[in-house]
Amino acid sequence: MKKKKIVTIGGGTGSFMLLAGLKKYQVDLSAIVSMADDGGSTGVLRDELGVLPPGDVRQCLVALSDSSEALRGLLSYRFEDGGLKGHSFGNLFLSALEKINGSFEVGIEEAIKILNVRGKIIPVTNDDARLFLKLKNGDILKGEDNINRSVIIRKEGLDKLYFEPAVAASQKAIQHILEADLILIGPGGFYTSVLPNLLAAGISKAIKDSKATVIYNCNLTNKNGQTDGFSLDDYAKEINARIGAERLDFVTYNSKKPDRKLIEKYQNSQQQLVEFDPEEIKDRSYKVIRADILSDEIAEYSSADVVASTRALIRHDSNKLAKIIFLLSEIEDYKSIIKDII
């Protein structure tokens, strides 16, 4: 049987979760990765070394690497003191490889060889991508990191999310989308990771033109000050609008209620579960897969990791979600054989 070609489109944390689960299956994985990050260690490296942002790529490398636990731990290690404080070792690794090879894309290829990675990691663009968000009041949030930290987007209203200057999708990313059997969009920061991928010129059209089954992994929680009150359908509608077609085939939704401990924790954190009401819309252009895809673990973040503390406490379970996705890819085969039943 030919391995299914699965392409993930997202950022670091969401893609890490997806890839870590999917790599246990006999599938052909390619991760298309957002290149908008400009905060923390990544931001400093962009500014000081003039490299492309390594942070999201690093997380995908760690997820897909078959190397020892020790080596993967090393890539995720953050220095805690002096001039190196906050730098992730894996970011320095990717930036050094970019400098040596004169290209981020070639640097990633070298990293993939060194780390014995199964799968491909493809930056969505090779351009220096600078993200901006214009609010309806005319104010502009400059940079992914500022957008990520903003709590006024929902209140002021989003006018426009854009790269300045505009960025072109990498040919490699477009090609992999066109040849995919399955395209997975999200989860991840909606304005900072998921949508920015669709803004790289050429990506949306490629998704539209592709014959792949398209699955959107909706976030489990809304982001405070950004997507408060969004329902699953709101997210899906926005994704389809960016693609320019009703292209989503499936949207995954968590049906498992978090346990009490988790609920107490997230209620203090101003996070809100994404809601889904089957009756709200009559004829959706996508099917909603309701399943238990919730992680039982309670996320603990080091207080030193500034970005992590803005992340969700309620998270996907990597293995549960991968299983659903793998089953969906099998169902699609089934559909193509016995068309009349479905």
Place this chain on the structure above:
Amino acid sequence: MKKKKIVTIGGGTGSFMLLAGLKKYQVDLSAIVSMADDGGSTGVLRDELGVLPPGDVRQCLVALSDSSEALRGLLSYRFEDGGLKGHSFGNLFLSALEKINGSFEVGIEEAIKILNVRGKIIPVTNDDARLFLKLKNGDILKGEDNINRSVIIRKEGLDKLYFEPAVAASQKAIQHILEADLILIGPGGFYTSVLPNLLAAGISKAIKDSKATVIYNCNLTNKNGQTDGFSLDDYAKEINARIGAERLDFVTYNSKKPDRKLIEKYQNSQQQLVEFDPEEIKDRSYKVIRADILSDEIAEYSSADVVASTRALIRHDSNKLAKIIFLLSEIEDYKSIIKDII
């Protein structure tokens, strides 16, 4: 045939040269490495992260690694801009491994696994080694880097070279010396790399007690302001004095005259060839091996590498020296079999 156990005692650059040549032979290599370095990238990491000095160990790792050219290039790569400027990627690699594993020794063991290194790399001490040099005028040069840059040691006269506080040799280093078939001392900075190894308490006694053949690879040039006018015998005498016995069996000496181009270059650099006069001493306690061990390449250093620019232009040829050493180890076997002839 059992592999010969060869132990090198030195620092980064000299040991790199030796190991790169010796690893082509079927021998069991262990590099005992000076831990006095406190300059450049290494110095910053010691101060800011509180780690042990990675620089010399890194060079031995690169020399002994069977990994790809790309990976070895990566370890030697130096960042050129921003807060990372001057840091060698390999130093960051070793410092991160030390931090993760809580021990420099264990960190090196991890590095050896990751990099597919054939051989062992053993810090001469696990203590935080701070080197001092007291001049006869009472002044004290603080730290390896300052000693390395000094041009007044010869003029003012050396009173004492010491660690403050005193450092103990690692048990692993002592054990490897005691079990060695061949011990190679040098080449390398005399006051900054070769002698500091012998100052770690326990090393000199282990060399004295060992049954190994001891070879001293004398430097090819004197260091301006430090060892001006030293002959091969002066160096050898000093080494024996530190060991506390006439322990050297062989001293290697280059008999090949550098070609005109090289001579022109080094004459401008105030470097002076080490001289050897067979007639000067009647009965040496060591044999002097005169051979062509000169590198034909002219060393080119980046002007950004401050330390390198103080290094010798006239250098050993890695392959030529390794061949001599391997032959010497064979001669020793020969001696033990037919004792009567020698």
